Amino acid sequence: MLPSRLTNQAALTANRIVDQALAKGGVRRYHYALLATLEEFGPASQAGLGRRTGIDRSDMVATVNELAEKGLVNREPDPEDRRRNIITITSGGRRHLTELDRLLADAQDEFLSPLPAADRRHLIDLLTRLVGERP
Amino acid sequence: MLPSRLTNQAALTANRIVDQALAKGGVRRYHYALLATLEEFGPASQAGLGRRTGIDRSDMVATVNELAEKGLVNREPDPEDRRRNIITITSGGRRHLTELDRLLADAQDEFLSPLPAADRRHLIDLLTRLVGERP
DNA sequence: ACCCAACGTTGGCGCGACCAACAATACACA
DNA sequence: TGTGTATTGTTGGTCGCGCCAACGTTGGGT
Numbered sequence: 001m002l003p004s005r006l007t008n009q010a011a012l013t014a015n016r017i018v019d020q021a022l023a024k025g026g027v028r029r030y031h032y033a034l035l036a037t038l039e040e041f042g043p044a045s046q047a048g049l050g051r052r053t054g055i056d057r058s059d060m061v062a063t064v065n066e067l068a069e070k071g072l073v074n075r076e077p078d079p080e081d082r083r084r085n086i087i088t089i090t091s092g093g094r095r096h097l098t099e100l101d102r103l104l105a106d107a108q109d110e111f112l113s114p115l116p117a118a119d120r121r122h123l124i125d126l127l128t129r130l131v132g133e134r135p
Numbered sequence: 136m137l138p139s140r141l142t143n144q145a146a147l148t149a150n151r152i153v154d155q156a157l158a159k160g161g162v163r164r165y166h167y168a169l170l171a172t173l174e175e176f177g178p179a180s181q182a183g184l185g186r187r188t189g190i191d192r193s194d195m196v197a198t199v200n201e202l203a204e205k206g207l208v209n210r211e212p213d214p215e216d217r218r219r220n221i222i223t224i225t226s227g228g229r230r231h232l233t234e235l236d237r238l239l240a241d242a243q244d245e246f247l248s249p250l251p252a253a254d255r256r257h258l259i260d261l262l263t264r265l266v267g268e269r270p
Numbered sequence: 271a272c273c274c275a276a277c278g279t280t281g282g283c284g285c286g287a288c289c290a291a292c293a294a295t296a297c298a299c300a
Numbered sequence: 301t302g303t304g305t306a307t308t309g310t311t312g313g314t315c316g317c318g319c320c321a322a323c324g325t326t327g328g329g330t
Contacts, residue, residue: 003243003255004149005168006262009189011146012318013266014139019285028285033140047308054144056288061310083295083308108138114265120138123265126258127141130249131148147287154316163316182277191319196279218277218326 021107030063035097038089045084156242165198170232173224180219
């Protein structure tokens, strides 16, 4: 089977499992990606967040809208650059993220369940190099 | 980074490269999946092809339509079971598939380019076990 | 004769991933 | 100083994949 198709099949499985887990937390993948990135790197502009997550600027608008409506992030204009909005994760967002992380930990385990621990580490290493060292 | 996200990122890269390659052949991923499955396993019903490719029955209708319009497959009613259509790859389809295979070979190489050969084999092995041995 | 399962088909949905265009703002530099 | 260029947020739209529900037709079982 073609490596590309193999990878896609794996991603399909992963996404099914992950989407199901995130649905229990009431969010989709974009929401989690955004919350996790905010928690890891701190407040940033929408464009900056888009670059880090790979989410398009236009999709970022909707994602921030939805998270802001739930009170999980704040959107405020940047006083130093009036083009920008600064997105900040709220304490409620941080709490919610903790729950999502817990849900996702189980999902990862289910996703990787066919492989023993050593192979899981090896797979992660290979994938990291595959997606990381790319021009 | 979460294994699920890592896998998804790899799949995104793979799909971008593959889609671009298949576009040169004038088809999308579903078309190739169908042609390749027909070539490997021989004629089959639409439902049977759907089970093998993972393509939904409803999407299979459109895919067969498009390939039949191009003369790459034939759709004929099964005389032994009038519920079924038997889908057959044509000689033109076989020729086209050869070209697509060539395009895809380059795509695979580009996709896996960050990894040396031994690691590529290892990755393929791990992914095969990950998607294969699943309940 | 009856019911259930499988098939092809239609129509629809959601999500992720994109692109083009726009006004507002910042910035470089001639 | 002004003038062009780049960036940002936003709107609105497209495409493909992956699904699901429903329907009429047909087959197979009992």
